[in-house]
Amino acid sequence: MQESVTETKNNFKKGFKEGLPIALGYFPVAFACGVTANKAGLTLWLNQLMSCLTYTGSGILAILNLIQGGEVFLFTYALTLFVVNCRYILFSLALAQRLDRNMGTLQRMIFSFFNTDEIFAIVTQQKGDLKAPYLFGVATLPYISWAIGTLAGCLFTDIMPISVSTAMGIIVYAMFTAIIVPAVKTSKPVLCVVAISVFLSIILECIPAVKQMLSSGWIIIICTIIASSIGAVLFPVNDEEDQ
Amino acid sequence: MNYSKLLIIIFICALVMYLLRMLPLVFCKGKIKNKFLQSFLTYVPYAVLTSMTIPEVFSCTPNFLACTLGFGTAVLLAYFGQGLLTVALSSTAVVFVIGQLVEHFKF
Structure with a gap:
């Protein structure tokens, strides 16, 4: 005790x-x-x-x-x-x-x-x-x-x-x-997810039509869902791993 | 706007904020078995932090050059294993110095 x-x-x-x-x-x-x-x-x-x-x-x-x-x-x-x-x-x-x-x-x-x-x-x-x-x-x-x-x-x-x-x-x-950086350095899946997020985020923020329609709150959600989904499909995590 | 209206607004905002944070944490107690969802949620933190940082970090102060150099400093220091506090304060110092220089010499 x-x-x-x-x-x-x-x-x-x-x-x-x-x-x-x-x-x-x-x-x-x-x-x-x-x-x-x-x-x-x-x-x-x-x-x-x-x-x-x-x-x-x-x-x-x-x-x-x-x-x-x-x-x-x-x-x-x-x-x-x-x-x-x-x-x-x-x-x-x-x-x-x-x-x-x-x-x-x-x-x-x-x-x-x-x-x-x-x-x-x-x-x-x-x-x-x-x-x-x-x-x-x-x-x-x-x-x-x-x-x-x-x-x-x-x-x-x-x-x-x-x-x-x-x-x-x-x-x-x-x-x-x-x-983000130390995780990117040690894990290829995280590197991939981060790269996709960077790409999507820049694309979405830079298209005026999208920017007019969606607040940055929505853009963050969309980027997160797409990037994490691609990561999950390409690099499924093992149950044994604690992450 | 009158006082009581502002009070109501504040309480509604507090409620929305709390429910957003509380509901999933309290009602999803069991471990998710689905492999896709498990993996998806593992990657969420990195995806969220990245899309909040980029491209906003380049316009976090009125001076693009200062933001870019401050961000560069953060990336380099983090890459070479420096801790959170060192990274945060160093990049702030860089942004401050560059901001002052630019203002002083009108680059």
């Missing part, structure tokens, strides 16, 4: 540390969201409520865009958010395959709230089943950073030098790169 408590602690600590780079990356994004919310006319309290309850950068920017445009139909908000973020269905489906069997419904319900792009990206790099303490460890710092960041953005809209916050725009993409 004592041993399992130690193990739980260690798992949490391991995850906690892995959350640090994500937390650093979130701060500028959250700050930007806070600034935008402030400029869109949301009060400090509404801004904080929105950012802490929805916990999505891209989603909030889309919502603020609608609010500023004076959109009145609630359905439009729900649909926009769904389109911008329906990749989370894929995330959660993929993650569900990797969770420790002992993780109960309540723990799943709580963790799912914290499952963002970056957290999903980090935890799926782990080998073997994902344990609850580890997952909650990873989730801790990014959420705190997110909440403080949106608050800071709303309070100090004009304080952060534009040159710094602009440069920080690349952090999230650099993190994604740091996850």
Whole structure:
């Protein structure tokens, strides 16, 4: 019993540390969201409520865009958010395959709230089943950073030098790169899937007609489904492998 | 827009967001046996991250050159085994420096 408590602690600590780079990356994004919310006319309290309850950068920017445009139909908000973020269905489906069997419904319900792009990206790099303490460890710092960041953005809209916050725009993409590149280096199937995604994404984003019809949320979904399907047909994974 | 309307909007958005994340995680507990689906879901993370990064990374700041060099830095450092934090901060530094240079000398 004592041993399992130690193990739980260690798992949490391991995850906690892995959350640090994500937390650093979130701060500028959250700050930007806070600034935008402030400029869109949301009060400090509404801004904080929105950012802490929805916990999505891209989603909030889309919502603020609608609010500023004076959109009145609630359905439009729900649909926009769904389109911008329906990749989370894929995330959660993929993650569900990797969770420790002992993780109960309540723990799943709580963790799912914290499952963002970056957290999903980090935890799926782990080998073997994902344990609850580890997952909650990873989730801790990014959420705190997110909440403080949106608050800071709303309070100090004009304080952060534009040159710094602009440069920080690349952090999230650099993190994604740091996850993709090592996997591409060691696995031919992943190289193939990534190459197809790059190709499709560029093609779809560069055709004006497509760009007019589909938001980038849909383009991401389409690329993901096609590239992963081709990967699955060409390189089926073995059951024995833990990936 | 009035206060209560904004509150309703926020709660609806929170609900949509939560259901998107929660439903598949809670209701797909069993391991999927289908080989295609298994493989498909294994490749999803890489496909998603790639299509979110490209081509957006090239326009993540107003300066194309800075974005490209920052992205190049990230790829190189990641290729040579550097960790997440090193990669993230180095490429931000590169974007910052190039952005400043370009602004200063008006390339």
